[in-house]
Amino acid sequence: MNHPLPPNEALATAAESAVSTPAFSPLYQQIKGLILQSLQTSEWKPGESIPSEMELAARYRVSQGTVRKAIDELASGHLLIRKQGKGTFVATHAEHQVQYRFLKLVPDQGDLNTEGPAQREIVDCKRLRATAEIARALALRSGDTVLQVKRVLSFSNIPTILEDLWLPGTPFKGMTAERLADYHGPMYALFETEFGVRMVRAQEKIRAVLPDKAQRELLKLPPHTPLLSVERIAYTYNDTPMELRRGFYRTDTHHYRNDMN
Amino acid sequence: MNHPLPPNEALATAAESAVSTPAFSPLYQQIKGLILQSLQTSEWKPGESIPSEMELAARYRVSQGTVRKAIDELASGHLLIRKQGKGTFVATHAEHQVQYRFLKLVPDQGDLNTEGPAQREIVDCKRLRATAEIARALALRSGDTVLQVKRVLSFSNIPTILEDLWLPGTPFKGMTAERLADYHGPMYALFETEFGVRMVRAQEKIRAVLPDKAQRELLKLPPHTPLLSVERIAYTYNDTPMELRRGFYRTDTHHYRNDMN
DNA sequence: CAGTGGTCTAGACCACACT
DNA sequence: GTGTGGTCTAGACCACTGC
Numbered sequence: 131m132n133h134p135l136p137p138n139e140a141l142a143t144a145a146e147s148a149v150s151t152p153a154f155s156p157l158y159q160q161i162k163g164l165i166l167q168s169l170q171t172s173e174w175k176p177g178e179s180i181p182s183e184m185e186l187a188a189r190y191r192v193s194q195g196t197v198r199k200a201i202d203e204l205a206s207g208h209l210l211i212r213k214q215g216k217g218t219f220v221a222t223h224a225e226h227q228v229q230y231r232f233l234k235l236v237p238d239q240g241d242l243n244t245e246g247p248a249q250r251e252i253v254d255c256k257r258l259r260a261t262a263e264i265a266r267a268l269a270l271r272s273g274d275t276v277l278q279v280k281r282v283l284s285f286s287n288i289p290t291i292l293e294d295l296w297l298p299g300t301p302f303k304g305m306t307a308e309r310l311a312d313y314h315g316p317m318y319a320l321f322e323t324e325f326g327v328r329m330v331r332a333q334e335k336i337r338a339v340l341p342d343k344a345q346r347e348l349l350k351l352p353p354h355t356p357l358l359s360v361e362r363i364a365y366t367y368n369d370t371p372m373e374l375r376r377g378f379y380r381t382d383t384h385h386y387r388n389d390m391n
Numbered sequence: 392m393n394h395p396l397p398p399n400e401a402l403a404t405a406a407e408s409a410v411s412t413p414a415f416s417p418l419y420q421q422i423k424g425l426i427l428q429s430l431q432t433s434e435w436k437p438g439e440s441i442p443s444e445m446e447l448a449a450r451y452r453v454s455q456g457t458v459r460k461a462i463d464e465l466a467s468g469h470l471l472i473r474k475q476g477k478g479t480f481v482a483t484h485a486e487h488q489v490q491y492r493f494l495k496l497v498p499d500q501g502d503l504n505t506e507g508p509a510q511r512e513i514v515d516c517k518r519l520r521a522t523a524e525i526a527r528a529l530a531l532r533s534g535d536t537v538l539q540v541k542r543v544l545s546f547s548n549i550p551t552i553l554e555d556l557w558l559p560g561t562p563f564k565g566m567t568a569e570r571l572a573d574y575h576g577p578m579y580a581l582f583e584t585e586f587g588v589r590m591v592r593a594q595e596k597i598r599a600v601l602p603d604k605a606q607r608e609l610l611k612l613p614p615h616t617p618l619l620s621v622e623r624i625a626y627t628y629n630d631t632p633m634e635l636r637r638g639f640y641r642t643d644t645h646h647y648r649n650d651m652n
Numbered sequence: 653c654a655g656t657g658g659t660c661t662a663g664a665c666c667a668c669a670c671t
Numbered sequence: 672g673t674g675t676g677g678t679c680t681a682g683a684c685c686a687c688t689g690c
Contacts (some may be wrong), residue, residue, distance in 0.1 A: 154667075156678060182656060195682045198657090206467070206652060214657045232651055240689035337642035338599035338617035356599035356617035381475035381598035388649055390493055391468060391592035415686075419661060443675060459676090475676045476668035584659050659685070666678070 138212055144354055158259030161190055161200040166272055169209065169220060169328075170367045176222035183218075201268040209367075215301065222320035223329070230316060232332045232364065233293065235384050245285055251350065255307035257299060264296050267363055267374040279310065289349045290384060295379040301327055301372065318364075332364040336386065345378060351352045358386055408524055422451055422461040430470065430481060430589075431628045437583045441471065444479075480642075484579035484590070491577060492576075493593045493625065496552065496645050506546055514609065515541040516568035518560060521569055525557050528624055528635040536560030540571065543609055550610045551645060554638040562588055562633065568638060569640035588633055593625040597647065 162357060166182070186197045201218055204210045205212070208228070211219045237245050257277055265272045276296045281368045283291040292331040298306065300346075302325055313320045322325045341351060349357075357378040366372045379386065421442055426441070435441045441451070447458045462479055465471045469489070472480045484490065491503075498506050527532045537557045544552040558566065563586055574581045582588040599618040602612060610618075619640040627633045640647065 147408065158678075175625075184656090195681085196679060199678085201657095212657065213688090215655080215689080217688095234649070305668060331650075334649045334651070336619065336647035336649065338596065338619045339642075340615065340617055354601065354615070356601055358597065358599045358619075379599075381600075386597035388495070388595045389592075390595070418657075436684065447673090460659085462676095474669090476670080476674085478675060599669085616661060653687105653690080655677090655690105656685085656688075658679080659683100661683080664678100664679095664680085667676085669673105 158196045158199040174220050176220045176328055179217040179219050223316045233377050234386050236387050237384050249284040251282045252307050252311050268298050268371050277302050289382045292348050295375040329364040332362050335361045402518055419460040437481045437589055440478040440480050445503050463477045463628050468608050484577045495647050496640050497648050498645050510545040512543045513568050529559050529632050538563050538566055551641045556636040590625040595625050596622045
């Protein structure tokens with residue numbers, strides 16, 4: 131093995147058992163896995179600080195540099211946030227800086243600050259059985275209980291976003307329309323504090339569509355107004371899908387912005 | 392200063408002149424700037440290898456680790472590509488792996504491989520004076536010469552993308568419809584080899600729109616088919632805008648895919 | 653002041669590609 | 672084998688934060 135010190139029980143020697151693939155994994159990747167595990171089990175919660183690099187180095191019996199590289203990768207994936215002089219923290223959607231990280235709709239003029247926060251209206255919130263399609267997206271079985279939420283977001287009192295979202299019933303047991311309505315702040319922040327579910331990654335499929343009658347009414351749209359259809363699957367740690375969201379965005383005053391580099 | 396060796400003339404001491412802001416810049420950032428400069432001046436061209444880490448360390452009089460960190464950042468920005476055992480290479484849009492890095496439209500079923508390459512038809516290609524809007528997007532003055540290209544892309548012989556693009560006249564002197572039509576491969580690869588312009592970053596604004604009559608005809612669309620409007624500004628090194636592109640995408644068989652993490 | 657992350661170095665060794 | 676990037680270590684010092 132590639133470990134210079136007495137083997138740490140935590141540093142799996144699983145690679146040995148494999149035959150055809152050497153499956154060489156650098157030490158810092160293994161450390162990254164161990165840190166990830168502590169995040170998953172909520173040993174360190176969103177917003178909290180994790181142990182210092184020196185402490186982690188001692189805990190895992192590796193050098194500070196190795197821990198450093200592991201943390202660097204997690205930080206570049208927005209799982210951790212480094213703050214010089216203060217420590218390293220578990221990322222959270224409650225942070226003002228990264229609020230609405232996954233919402234790419236921005237006003238044509240001005241920015242999110244000039245516009246202010248959205249007005250939110252919960253239209254519907256109920257439990258139902260997952261259709262085949264929803265089950266597939268959420269890695270559930272058809273018929274499993276899911277929570278459906280339907281809501282409208284308005285900016286400057288203009289209804290702009292209509293969205294339906296589906297959450298797996300088990301992890302979100304106890305979620306109600308009231309709790310959603312009472313909570314001020316990003317929905318993903320509520321998921322973190324109330325249900326221990328942190329979204330780390332999302333994937334969106336975007337199309338141009340014409341709204342049906344019900345959608346037109348909820349958004350108070352004139353006829354023949356095309357909408358952006360945004361289908362999102364959000365994942366927690368371990369690539370587990372935890373939310374399916376179908377959004378319909380007005381794009382006459384706003385646009386979807388995507389920066390690529 | 393923070394340099395342990397006889398000062399290298401290349402490592403600017405510009406920070407000294409500033410008064411209010413200390414403007415501390417780590418060594419590896421300065422190295423990164425020097426490498427970037429060599430990329431801008433085409434000392435190393437797309438697809439070529441740059442000197443080894445050891446050579447660069449000697450050239451800049453720093454340790455290998457410092458060069459390494461500079462290269463790491465450039466590689467994570469897709470400006471360089473590291474290949475273990477072979478060397479470090481200047482990124483290029485001709486690489487099969489990263490071809491069409493900025494095209495996010497993918498087929499609903501299958502992937503880009505099952506679909507095969509697009510059929511391309513140049514509809515128009517002419518020089519004209521920049522409108523105020525185009526001039527602003529390309530950081531030119533109104534009335535400056537720009538090159539306009541209009542084309543249609545088809546997949547499986549179904550016209551799917553209609554796009555207009557505008558290029559600044561000076562860097563793209565000598566571009567013709569013929570050269571575009573004759574070139575097989577990504578347009579951005581042609582820009583690299585023929586005009587020394589490498590696109591490193593892009594920004595897109597996306598909306599849902601209804602096509603006008605001309606657009607409907609070019610894409611052979613039934614009436615009332617909404618389209619995705621994708622406005623892209625692409626930048627070279629140094630954040631210089633080099634292309635404005637307005638695309639209209641059919642999204643009944645394809646969708647715009649955006650992965651966030 | 654002590655504690656944190658951030659930078660820089662020097663040296664050893666490993667994995668991979670070419671020849 | 673030689674040369675490349677990739678990993679890991681150990682130690683020194685710098686920059687920032689808060690007591």
